[in-house]
Amino acid sequence: MEGDRQRPAPAAPLTDHLQLLLHRSREAKNCAYCPYSRFPVGAALLTASGEIFTGCNVENACYSLGVCAERTAILKAISEGHTSFRAMAIASDVCDTFIVPCGACRQMMREFGTDWDVYLTKADGSYIVKRLEELLPLSFGPEDLKKV
């Protein structure tokens, strides 16, 4: 996070949580219901208050009714009263590239602010981190609806 580098204080805010967040995203993958794609994905969401909610992809015979792991994690957190988030980690079985969220998931994250760190992992556990703005630049958000 660029801004964090310059700030003296907030003390590496994710340090405590990051390994756990990554671990939970891998674990969450085990619950994936993906009989159609056979492409399991897990996600772990860190709330502003420090709690973690996990999600997996849940597919449907009518493919369009499936839901990604990232959205599942957000839905769980919202339905438990959380609406402020800090980071998401995503895990899949892909070895050679870092798994990324689809455009729909980026948009759902965007609904709850742009201050997100997104941890993209490989199956071996290595990761890179991106800001949501880097994944969904020039985004449409709640405030845009009020402009008409």
Add this chain to the structure above:
Amino acid sequence: MEGDRQRPAPAAPLTDHLQLLLHRSREAKNCAYCPYSRFPVGAALLTASGEIFTGCNVENACYSLGVCAERTAILKAISEGHTSFRAMAIASDVCDTFIVPCGACRQMMREFGTDWDVYLTKADGSYIVKRLEELLPLSFGPEDLKKV
């Protein structure tokens, strides 16, 4: 349901759970994120093992990325390892009619079998119960995909 194995007769299997299920669906409504429709909905899902998972609707500035309460509840349960369900209760603020699930939610329920009781409530707490087959007759399901 585990408990059923020990019981001699099926004997109104939901009796123990029903009031709690209805209560939890009303409670879940409080977490709804619905700034666009201002139409909060809550759902409570009873698993075959007797656990309850709740959901609320979660909307998005890009309306099509919203998710209904019923689907949120199912996603939560799946992501915690449950795939066998018995009943769903749905609550809203509508007074004069029983709230019903949309077609998309009926289809998502259908993915996990047809043996569902769906409790449709009014704001005053009164309810009617329907079988999923009554709500989505002649349904398309996982087995149909294999017919081509």
Add this chain to the structure above:
Amino acid sequence: MEGDRQRPAPAAPLTDHLQLLLHRSREAKNCAYCPYSRFPVGAALLTASGEIFTGCNVENACYSLGVCAERTAILKAISEGHTSFRAMAIASDVCDTFIVPCGACRQMMREFGTDWDVYLTKADGSYIVKRLEELLPLSFGPEDLKKV
């Protein structure tokens, strides 16, 4: 259509269009983009003014962003200025059962009224016809949103 039986006049309103509607639904299937399911579907929609719009399923690597044939046909018609519909025919390669619309498609049809005849076909061209109310009983519709 029950109402039609009692009416003396409108003279089997679909007679002229039905064979063409069925034919167009089969043709539309050829444009299906379904590399993931390999389950091509076609749909043909008859507007109140007698025009036919066709659709096919269009899938996505992010499965949840796919769209069914029935919804594609409706979207095309709306985007050309039509909002009043009479019938839909659906075609697939399934031989042994009549192809049915998923719950999401039933809901999208419902948005534009309940006065729909839905022709469900087999690959051999045989068909049955259902009213939308038979496919989506106790439906949620535009008027329900206003009840809160």
Add this chain to the structure above:
Amino acid sequence: MEGDRQRPAPAAPLTDHLQLLLHRSREAKNCAYCPYSRFPVGAALLTASGEIFTGCNVENACYSLGVCAERTAILKAISEGHTSFRAMAIASDVCDTFIVPCGACRQMMREFGTDWDVYLTKADGSYIVKRLEELLPLSFGPEDLKKV
């Protein structure tokens, strides 16, 4: 594009089509069915062969079943046999910012390649153009599904 083969230099390939594309996106907005958001959007899609398909947003009482203008345009083109695209123009009634596609629409565009120019307009007709890679960097696409 067929025409490109004959031309010696790429030479502003959209010059001929751009004004028409922008015009058609504004026109398409008139067909929007958006009783819930009251936020009409139009889109015009230019195929590789030089044809234009238009779309508008089509909403649903079950908000999650709505479809954006951009996706409607793509669905129309696919259902008429086109799968290769060059550009999309998007129009809305927003005056002070350029309308952008949501993440779901960016993902649907991505399914059909990354070689897209996206024209983002204001209500006064002014525009900026972005490449799809700029709107959906580090994207997930069809080839990624094969990596597991």
